[in-house]
Amino acid sequence: MSGSASELAHRLGEHAEAVCREYLSNGHRAGNHWIVGDVRNTPGRSMHVRLNAVGCKAAGKWVDESSGEYGDLLDVIEQSCGLVDFREVADEARRFLAIPRPQPRIDGAQRQPGAARGSPDAARRLFAMSQPIAGTLAERYIAGRGIMLTARERALRFHPGCYYRDLVTGETQTLPALIAAVTNLDGRITGLQRTYLSSGLDPNGKIGKAQLADPRRSLGHLLGNAIWLGHQPGAAVPVMAAGEGFETMASLRTVMPALPVAAATSANHLAGLTFPPGCRRLYIAADADAAGRHGIERLSQRAGEAGILCLALRPQLGDFNDDLRHLGPAPLAAWLRDQLVPEDARLFLPSG
Known part of the structure; x- marks a missing residue:
């Protein structure tokens, strides 16, 4: 990454442990590393984040020994929050660092978003960032509603920390979510629907929707598709x-x-x-x-x-x-x- 992205990654690296405690809260410190399951904040020990620079090795760099993924703390913010374009990632990083949002530059040097907010590309990215529902809260939510679907249903996935913004207060949080792909007749993803889930059991002992005014949101091109x-x-x-x-x-x-x-x-x-x-x-x-x-x-x-x-x-x-x-x-x-x-x-x- 270059320009503002590399600068933000460097600034985050200066506060690597604080970043990890905020966005990878299911992990823990072990020596000079933060240990967690993966970049989506799953509990476990596969992913190691370097907390302090060692020689030419920068703080904030991470590697997942299980999946082979690697990156910096901007990637941590993107994946753990379920963000779908760089503008949102940068805004969240600046919020954490208490840096004012910069004015747009006209020379084209500032990094452009990888996918426009709410676009089909954003939907495809979020779907790709999610995981199969087997063994997840999403599977338990569906089963709790009496629904039995086979493993061949490819439209459904799960994201353990999907980004949610309250449209009234502007406050943000991350919540587990059932991700359902909206596709055209050729099978291409044009949008998706997110059903935000509670991480605990309801009075009936089942996983329910999150206690939100609008626990279900859609994005992308939906008209004509399903x-x-x-x-x-x-x-x-x-x-x-x-x-x-x-x-x-x-x-x-x-x-x-x-x-x-x-x-x-x-x-x-x-x-x-x-x-x-x-x-x-x-x-x-x-x-x-x-x-x-x-x-x-x-x-x-x-x-x-x-x-x-x-x-x-x-x-x-x-x-x-x-x-x-x-x-x-x-x-x-x-x-x-x-x-x-x-x-x-x-x-x-x-x-x-």
Whole structure:
């Protein structure tokens, strides 16, 4: 790194232990090193951060002996906070160092962000920085909602310390988050949805959403795209289901694991969903309330204009995740059977 980036890295290195205590709080000091699991602040002993310069070896440099990753303290801030562009990383470093934010330079020498905030590139970076959900809080959160998905579902990942900014106060914190990729029909990530999670158990002994005003946030290009489960990029999809929420659609896929489903993340995005090639029947998952009625009606109209038979699936309770959790998978499957075309019921629902 050069210019302002290298200067910030050097300044952070002068306070390496303080930086580690702030951003790698799950580690500890051992001699001239801070020991932690990895750059995302996972507990463990694989990553070593040099706390004081030794000869030509600068303070603040680190290496992860398990993964082979290495870097400086700017990388620590980026990864542990879940930041997705350099501007945010630099701002957080300056906040820690109490350095005023510099005025923009016109000579082009200042480092440019690697990905614009909220862009598809930013979404792809954050998804790449995350990890598979197996054995994580995200897996426990999903299982606690009765949702069972196979390891082949590639749309879901987990970030142990995802950056969260309160839009009212401006205060920031890092929280564990379920990361769901929003993709186009070719499988390219265009955005994502973050569900911020509590790090402790709720009164029912399960992992719930973080206690925030808005524990779910999206970024990137969402219109026309969706969180796809069970869809092979570019493949024809004769029959599918679509709805707003991830938990709703994942609940349907739990009882109909061969049915491709799409979660559009909002009513407006549901209305603009792009139909996959070869689609002949579209089931739309409706909630018991009328909040998403506009999206359903608009999507139904567009489907009819495209020659696609559109059918509504209605839950018994508030939504299909309520049905799955409170009634169970077998009663939910039985409830759905009468709402499906007989051919689809035979194909997608277990017999009996």
